[in-house]
Amino acid sequence: MKKCNKCQKIKPEGDFYEGNAKCKDCKREYQQNYRANNLEAVKVSVRLSMDKARFGRSRTEILERDGYKCAECRIVFPPKNLDIHHIDGEGRHSDYPNNHEDNLETMCKQCHGSLHGKEGK
Secondary structure, three states, X not given: OEEOOOOOOEEOHHHEOOOOOOEHHHHHHHHHHHHHHOHHHHHHXXXXXXHHHHHOOOHHHHHHHOOOEOOOOOOEOOHHHEEEEEOOOOOXXXXXXXXXXXXXXXXXXXXXXXXXXXXXX
16 A cells, blocks of 8 residues: 555555556646646647657758748748658658658648649648
């Protein structure tokens, strides 16, 4: 049995994450409150971790390098209207994605969609 540092209840060891002084219920409540009060920071953190998994680097690095400008139409857009394009076509659905920075370029959603035969991607 172990006492939770937050709720002060005595609970079985299995109700605690390893190395944590808060019980699972208190930890879950803390995480929910944190997410609710820090939604933008959580979104950025999730997006960065997804980008690193997809491109091996931050999506923002490529956007900043290219000045938030579409490689096709040369118009500057806000980040939400931009995609990262794999020049050699070896992207997300490839068996061997080529995420080298020289193979990545910024494209607006419309140009990227047109390039891949989709309307607005």
